[in-house]
Amino acid sequence: MVSLKLFGALASLLCSGLSLVAANSFAGASSYFLYTLQQSDRLAVLDAMQAAGLKTLRIFVTEVAENIKGCTNSAVNDVEVGSPGQWDDTILNMINTLISEAMPRGIKLIIAPHDRYALGCWQSDVYVSKYKIPTSNCATAPNNASIFYLNSNAIADYDKRLQHILAFKYSDGTPWSQLSNGIFAFNIENEAMGHMNMVDNQWWCHRSGTIRNALGSSSIYVSTGGGADWSDSLNYYNFYCTDIDIIDIHSYDGTSAINSNMPGAINTAKQQGKLLMMEEWGVTGSDSDKASGMTSQINALNGYGIPWSLWEVVKPSSTDFETFTDETQAWAAIKTGAAKADSAAGAFTFKNLP
Numbered sequence: 001m002v003s004l005k006l007f008g009a010l011a012s013l014l015c016s017g018l019s020l021v022a023a024n025s026f027a028g029a030s031s032y033f034l035y036t037l038q039q040s041d042r043l044a045v046l047d048a049m050q051a052a053g054l055k056t057l058r059i060f061v062t063e064v065a066e067n068i069k070g071c072t073n074s075a076v077n078d079v080e081v082g083s084p085g086q087w088d089d090t091i092l093n094m095i096n097t098l099i100s101e102a103m104p105r106g107i108k109l110i111i112a113p114h115d116r117y118a119l120g121c122w123q124s125d126v127y128v129s130k131y132k133i134p135t136s137n138c139a140t141a142p143n144n145a146s147i148f149y150l151n152s153n154a155i156a157d158y159d160k161r162l163q164h165i166l167a168f169k170y171s172d173g174t175p176w177s178q179l180s181n182g183i184f185a186f187n188i189e190n191e192a193m194g195h196m197n198m199v200d201n202q203w204w205c206h207r208s209g210t211i212r213n214a215l216g217s218s219s220i221y222v223s224t225g226g227g228a229d230w231s232d233s234l235n236y237y238n239f240y241c242t243d244i245d246i247i248d249i250h251s252y253d254g255t256s257a258i259n260s261n262m263p264g265a266i267n268t269a270k271q272q273g274k275l276l277m278m279e280e281w282g283v284t285g286s287d288s289d290k291a292s293g294m295t296s297q298i299n300a301l302n303g304y305g306i307p308w309s310l311w312e313v314v315k316p317s318s319t320d321f322e323t324f325t326d327e328t329q330a331w332a333a334i335k336t337g338a339a340k341a342d343s344a345a346g347a348f349t350f351k352n353l354p
């Protein structure tokens with residue numbers, strides 16, 4: 001692998017003649033509440049990710065209930081309890097522990113500081129109560145959380161949340177905004193405005209400025225956090241927004257959707273100097289269903305040289321999107337695919353990798 005990678009790097013350097021870092025790709029996975037798992041399971045997941053060559057781990061800052069998805073995990077509050085601006089840093093301290101375990105395994109975090117689906121869809125957080133956001137059963141009809149994206153007080157509250165999370169300190173005193181050894185990227189929000197009208201397609205860009213101000217010259221990336229589908233993810237304005245580095249794509253529509261959408265997305269991103277990442281995709285079903293569905297999408301993504309992050313790795317696996325090493329065929333597909341991602345000719349040049 002090393003010699004292949006080196007050859008790729010040299011070839012790309014010779015071709016470009018300009019950039020000091022070669023175009024590259026990589027693979028990672030989401031495990032959105034991994035910090036709440038009992039330590040033995042948490043370390044088993046991190047060890048398996050390391051062995052499979054997965055380099056990024058995506059988590060959410062959001063309330064987590066006890067023992068969800070068949071896991072043995074503790075419950076934790078969101079970072080805001082009661083009302084926006086009332087901080088409970090328990091969850092951030094748990095994430096600090098996770099960072100301390102991930103870093104020595106060569107894994108960096110992608111942190112989603114908030115989940116759109118906590119706005120009265122799958123969960124209801126402090127923004128729902130303060131801004132009286134109408135709720136719904138997300139499985140049947142996602143709710144209209146427009147107020148969160150339009151009300152100036154809600155926007156100011158959310159900016160304070162972003163600032164609080166970015167200023168939170170790792171155990172050695174380094175603020176997360178400067179912890180590039182442990183953090184690859186901050187999302188703006190998980191799937192902002194997902195499954196509702198795009199009431200302000202510049203909301204991401206405005207929030208990205210809040211994150212950029214906190215990051216300063218840090219090499220941690222500002223990333224969108226994706227949309228609910230291809231069209232939300234490729235929101236035109238994000239490509240023209242100075243403070244956004246990575247346009248994240250989320251799609252569960254499979255390989256043909258990748259093939260029909262990715263070439264255009266790559267062109268636009270290259271023209272505008274943005275990076276692309278397939279930050280959420282996944283497959284449900286039996287072990288063999290997952291293996292074939294994953295292999296197909298991974299081969300397509302590696303062919304385009306686009307880094308990908310699977311939804312999601314956790315212990316235990318399930319017939320839903322969760323997978324782990326006991327699904328031996330799916331896990332082999334991930335491991336093989338991650339090795340190929342690592343040696344793929346990248347469409348873009350990513351820095352700040354482990």
Ligand SMILES: *[C@@H]1O[C@H](CO)[C@@H](O)[C@H](O)[C@H]1NC(C)=O
Nearest residue numbers: 144145146147148150197199
């Ligand atoms: C969603 O909510 C906003 C503000 O609360 C409202 O203006 C808009 O009409 C609603 N949209 C739909 C489709 O109901």
